[in-house]
Amino acid sequence: MSIIYFLIGCSVLLALVFLGAFFWAQRNGQHDDLYTPSVRILLDDDPDENDSKK
Amino acid sequence: MQPDKFYYDNKIVRNFGIATVIWGIIGMLVGLIVAIQLYKPEMNMHNQYTTFGRVRPLHTNAVIFAFVGNAIFMGIYYSLQRLMKARMFSDVLSKIHFWGWQLIIVSAVITLPLGLTTSHEYAELEWPIDILITIVWVVFGINMFGTIIKRRERHIYVAVWFYIATFVTIAVLHIVNSVEIPVSFFKSYMVFAGVQDALVQWWYGHNAVAFFLTTPYLGMMYYFLPKMANRPIYSYKLSILHFWALIFIYIWAGPHHLLYTTLPGWAQSLGVVFSVMLIAPSWGGMINGLLTLRGAWDKVRDDVTLKFMVVGLTAYGMATFEGPMLSLKQVNAIGHFTDWIIAHVHVGALGWNGFLTFAILYWLVPRIYKTELYSKKMASFHFWIGTLGILFYAIPMYWAGFTQGLMLKEFTPEGILKYPSFLETTMRILPMHVMRSVGGALYLTGVIVMAYNLYKTAVQGKLVANEAAEAMPLPKLNPEAGTERWHRRLERKPIWFLIASLIVILIGTFVELMPTLTISSNIPTIASVKPYTPLELQGRDIYIREGCVNCHSQTVRPFRSETERYGEYSKAGEFVYDHPFLWGSKRTGPDLQREGGKYGNSWHYNHLMDPRLMSPGSIMPNYDWLITQKLDTTSTAAKIRAMQKLGVPYPAGYDKIANQDLDKQAKGISADLAKDHIKVKSNKEIVAIIAYLQRLGTDIKAGKTANN
Secondary structure: OOHHHHHHHHHHHHHHHHHHHHHHHOOOOOOOOOHHHHHHOOOOOOHHHOOOOO | OOOOOEEEHHHHHHHHHHHHHHHHHHHHHHHHHHHHHOOOOOHHHHOOHHHHHHHHHHHHHHHHHHHHHHHHHHHHHHHHHHHHOOOOOOOHHHHHHHHHHHHHHHHHHHHHOOOOOOOOOOOOOOOHHHHHHHHHHHHHHHHHHHHHHOOOOOOOOHHHHHHHHHHHHHHHHHHOOOOOEEEEEEEEEEEEOOOHEEEEHHHHHHHHHHHHHHHHHHHHHHHHHHHHHHOOOHHHHHHHHHHHHHHHHHHHOOOOOOOOOOOOOOHHHHHHHHHHHHHHHHHHHHHHHHHHHOOOHHHHHHHHHHHHHHHHHHHHHHHHHHHHHHHHHHHHHHHOOOHHHHHHHHHHHHHHHHHHHHHHHHHHHHHHOOOOOHHHHHHHHHHHHHHHHHHHHHHHHHHHHHHHHHHOEEEEEOOOEEEOOOHHHHHHHHHHHHHHHHHHHHHHHHHHHHHHHHHHHHHHOOOOOEEOOOEOOOOOOOOOOOHHHHHHHHHHOHHHHHHHHHHHHHHHHHHHHHHHHHHOOOOOOOOOOOOHHHHHHHHHHHHHHOOHOOOOOOOOOOOHHHHOOOOOOOHHHHOOOOOOOOOOOOOOOOOOOOOOOOOOHHHHHHHOOHHHHOOOOOOOOOOHHHHHHOOOOOHHHHHHHHHHOOOOOOOHHHHHHHHHHHHHHHHHHHHHHHHHOOOOOOOOOHHHHHHHHOOOOOOHOOHHHHHH
């Protein structure tokens, strides 16, 4: 059952990657504002209807 | 500062959308055909290429990777651009991604009916296609991260986090589960064997559900649902919280697919604990979605896309509640191997993945074509017939699952099996299988109506291939602190670095660990368990080619109902030469692990030729082509050498003389069949598969050392 150590290793590695991503998000200020982003995505800035290229 | 002007690429979204619809129809149609074969075996059209064992993987691959896969890319390419306020990183990569993915699907459509399969569920494709998948996936990753890096919006919205998790995890899962040693261009053996292979497969299998069918769809839900309802998500905080919780917990739930097998008990329990914990983050997502609509339920009444979303989210909630329940050992003992599981996955697939995809298509297609949906009535019809389809599908399957699961466990007061014949339980549930295919047909009808509706919508509008947008460029961070700039810049790219290092570490791990792991662990723990003879090995590969594992398990669980029915329960040491393992996940027919020696060679011959000769009422298809097709013995030497590399103890130089042994054993079987007045040449495929079936599970009977 040595494979289980390998799989646990992979899983832990993945978890560490995600943990790293989490810390990055935390330090980058991704989690500072937990309300505005949810509203911001609703605002679509359509600059000019005719401006779109064909 | 002037705002940047740029254009969103809608054409790539449209292309993925078309692919979604077309492959969806094909995949579901194949599903309907295999469903009908389960009560009308003649629906295989008397043709090996369209027989259940080969086509069922085609159905699963088509709906998962072709239908859902294209839908994921459609959703990501649409939402990512808008969330990051940037066009996709590279149009060329987008194109390579699109056509590469379609090429993978087409090669699956060709190879699976030909019987070219690794037999790992949802990873059946052979090694050259595995490499292609890896390349296309990396292209997708570069395109996605490139877009994220050149974004004009500092904050990475939660949906994008779900997309990132999808990319990273699927990459690792795919590589680990595809470690195989090629025998020829179309054939490979899994590097791991038996219980280890099973663990790798279900570690992959469950996480594929998690990171292909769940996280990308949650991400899309977080973008499209607020857009459709035009109100922010109920709690952004909850979305962040349940994202991190979900990705940290999901990864170790896989062993719940292997309860009561020879996987060590502690690993099974670990899987159960993680599975039960998963309720919290899963329901976090469902609740967040449904509560977004609080105070707006009147919109649901009028808006068909929201109706699809509500039913989809509800199906997600039901499936993610049922999953942990099914992973409890007591429940699993009844549910596993039965139609209950089929019902469970289809609530998720038809309800959650299907309905979310339809909602997104109905919402998105009119937008990129700058028009209105052609017919709201048709969409509404689709919703209702689709919902009915799910009910007609799921309810009979639950019913069938409970019925068969309980029948197989029932004893008479005298203590003997009440239904000793497996076939009796199969025949009892055939009406439910008929109902199920009706449900599937209803669901498919809805999809076809949708395809027409979307086509008409596209025709009446005009595709805005490049949609203009503008946004302020991102201000540079801390321009005043010169020393901090490199640091900040590095901070903006850690995902890149992490992924690169991850790949490097993984490759290193493989090179270093694999040989040791596989060889040391292949030392048999049961002295009487011997490698397969060359003929049996060839027979086993035919067993794999025909997809027998799709209906027959090879693992006897330690229940009295199973040891009475099948024989001695399975031991881990019995599977050490099984590259790949063939335990299966569904018993449409009986378990075969102790099949060897139960019946004579002639029984197997007649049974394979026409199962109804030996078991009247059987729903197994005829395998008469095995009688006419000649066994390809040119591959024997290469196969033996590959097995030797994997640590199977054939004597040195055996590859050269293996075919002599093969001939001898085949002639013996042929002579034995001749005694029963069956004339068959010893070089036919049926002889090899009979040899394999007769070997199954007999090794531990040979010696008294059966002590694990």
